[in-house]
Amino acid sequence: MSRVAKAPVAIPSGVEVDLRGNAIEVKGPQGRMAWECHRLVEPHEEEGQLRFEPRQQSRRAVALTGTARSVVSNMVTGVSEGFERRLELRGVGYRAQVQGDTLQLTLGFSHPVHYKIPEGVKIEVPTQTEVVVRGPDKQQVGEVAAQIRGYRPPEPYKGKGVRYSGERVVLKEAKKK
Incomplete structure (x- = not known):
């Protein structure tokens, strides 16, 4: 067995x-x-x-x-106890804030990204560059965190984007002439 x-x-x-x-x-x-x-x-x-x-x-x-x-x-x-996933926003001008049942993200696009918070999940923003996703369902917490990260995953040259807390992004060297 x-x-x-x-x-x-x-x-x-x-x-x-x-x-x-x-x-x-x-x-x-x-x-x-x-x-x-x-x-x-x-x-x-x-x-x-x-x-x-x-x-x-x-x-x-x-x-x-x-x-x-x-x-x-x-x-x-x-x-x-519940589960939680922490996300970090790295980049000039990248920030997050919660307004009612919507997470508003500024991720370097020409427009802000509005993410509707699903039932059963709580999202907190302790600082402008930190997002905490909490809830009792491990699968749902992970899915919400992955959807938020999916708006701007970390890019390999400068490391800008949304990443999980503690995630290591290996940076590539810039192209040379």
């Missing part, structure tokens, strides 16, 4: 897990999330932990068991 699937998912205090067949619902201080587990995977709760077993010993069932365990673990972490 998958080594990932063998590890149980610990349920911290303040988090409730509701199992109905293959439907899993997790509630916590950061919100609630629901997910439908694949029919080849059998989830069960015992002693404050969630365990996942394959219903048959096929290669696909074992792989899906590890995936299910990982997804539910991220759900439990999301509703208890």
Whole structure:
């Protein structure tokens, strides 16, 4: 069996897990999330932990068991602590600000970029050149951060653009005559 699937998912205090067949619902201080587990995977709760077993010993069932365990673990972490992605804006005049449910970005284009903040995600701008994306759903937080980065990814000559915090951009040498 998958080594990932063998590890149980610990349920911290303040988090409730509701199992109905293959439907899993997790509630916590950061919100609630629901997910439908694949029919080849059998989830069960015992002693404050969630365990996942394959219903048959096929290669696909074992792989899906590890995936299910990982997804539910991220759900439990999301509703208890939440996830965050930090972005940095590098470039002269590059800045961000939140106005209502819209993130307004000035990224060197002839016009400002308006990004509508989706439901379930919070975006904060501690400084003009820093954007923090927070939420309980790891996939959604990563997707929003990638969409914002996609407006102006870091370019390889001067390093200008939107980058993840801590991302290293290898700069190329300029063309010589």
